[in-house]
Amino acid sequence: MFQIRIHGRGGQGVVTGAEMLSVAAFIEGRHAQAFPSFGSERTGAPVVAFCRIADKEIRLREPVQDPDCVILQDPTLLKVIDVFSGLKENGYLLVNTNKSFDELHLRGVVEKLPEGHAVIVPATDLALKHVKRPAPNAALLGAFAALTGLVNFESVTRAIAEAFPGRVGEANIAAAQEAYDLVRAQESAATA
């Protein structure tokens, strides 16, 4: 079982992101479970959503405490909550930022993870460019597919199209595609 925890703020599509990821896994015939950290969500308040992906029925209902991947949609949360809590030693980290890990003072966290398991992607910039809205969730799912290889990018695009039919979906898919390509480029630069 692979467990993902997404941290963001109300209005950034955190919950929808987890749901779309579960749909992408479902499309590939796998079992998936997405759920929010239940609370009185408000725009701007910290929000957490979870996604589990497995090859058999998922029975576990506890919040994800030992994630295989943390997706940080909003680095301003670093000062508010321990977003890395329980992140596995061989886990993945995906941060939405146009800064570097050093600028975010995350070098220590990144160095504890295996090489190539932590990437940054300017998902909000990509969303503003393609979708004209600061909702980085779809772009981050594109980056997630490139980073972990857990789901195919094709499945991610289908899940986005299902959640957002028509032109909004196409714009989100374009953002996801660019994020996917950016992460793949970082990976090939690292291995070259």
Next chain:
Amino acid sequence: MLKQIEGSQAMAQAIALCRPEVICAYPITPQTHIVEGVGALVKAGELQDCEFINVESEFAALSVAIGASAAGARAYTATASQGLLFMAEAVYNAAGLGLPIVMTLGNRAIGAPINIWNDHSDAMAMRDAGWIQLFAETNQEAVDLHILAFRLAEELSMPVMVCVDGFILTHAVERVDIPDQAQVDSFLPPYDPVQVLDPDHPASIGAMVGPEAFTEVRFLAHYKQQQALRLIPAFSGELAKIFGRACGGLLRPYRTEDAETIVVAMGSVCGTIKDVVDEMRDEGVGIGVVSLVSYRPFPVEELRRILAPAKNVVVVEKSIAVGVGGPLADNIDGALRNLDGRPRLHSAIAGLGGRPITRASLRRLFRMAVENPWQGAHFLDLNEQAVGREIHRVRKIRRSGSTAENILRQLAAANPLPPG
């Protein structure tokens, strides 16, 4: 058809497949997505010949459902928490009048203090109202139980409450097999009421009954609900044949054969418990779990048969009957009454007001039941320090204020937000 779908939407689709004729809707978290979902299906014309009524309160929601049901319509509503309490009088009336209304309860704690999160306090508050109460472990089961509920309600002329863990199930997106209309139609015939209010054939229902007959009326209500102990397995079997997978039932034992310790629980926590059971079985611990589906009627015979050989029975429940302990544990105790060499009963209260029930805490609890058993009700993951301080404060100061606010102040002092 297999779908990756939010629990509430899956339930809405299942309810629509049951062709309700009157739906009374009043919003309350965490149930709201369900009636919204059915409402959208009515508006889109996917559910036809259905009157969707926006009422002004929960009391009206069930009262309108009572009227509709008495007039011969298949009636449905949904609520949660305080909403169920606000309709309490009508809850008892629906059962007393023998009206086969189906209601979803998105299980949520009851205030004060206000809490929107999941536990089973609401269902427990109405456990003696005369409704059948079924608890879903997964969203698949929630779908199946709603279809079963309409058949059961109408066969017995008795209302059925389908209890679904708020947020944990209602807001979870997971894989659910939604049946097609032909499958549901083959299981659920059109509603054929045993009593109808019809102006052409005037009759009254709910007349005053004095001491000369009230006991007999209540006896028959109890007798009638006991019939569900036979009907639930029979109907579940029929559904299983149509859907080609296991459905419903009174309860579901999991790895209980040769188990020295058997856990009993209701609802979504059973999934987490099964994972813990697997982990502990791998370590050689003889442990199993019973997922109780039917809380009312209470399947005494089945529970006795499964639990009797065990040494320890651990009841994990999301409610507290203040002044007594766990209501489910009390009922299990009653089921084991007068049994020779009966297992030792351990009662645990967990997950109140949405506190997550984790594998780690459950594992500690199950070990403790065997190695270091407690008396009375054990509160899982209780913050003993906070409780101790508050007890001390109340002893010292007469005007000690509100417990809820005092505890929150303590927690805020213990965990200040980091600077920034």
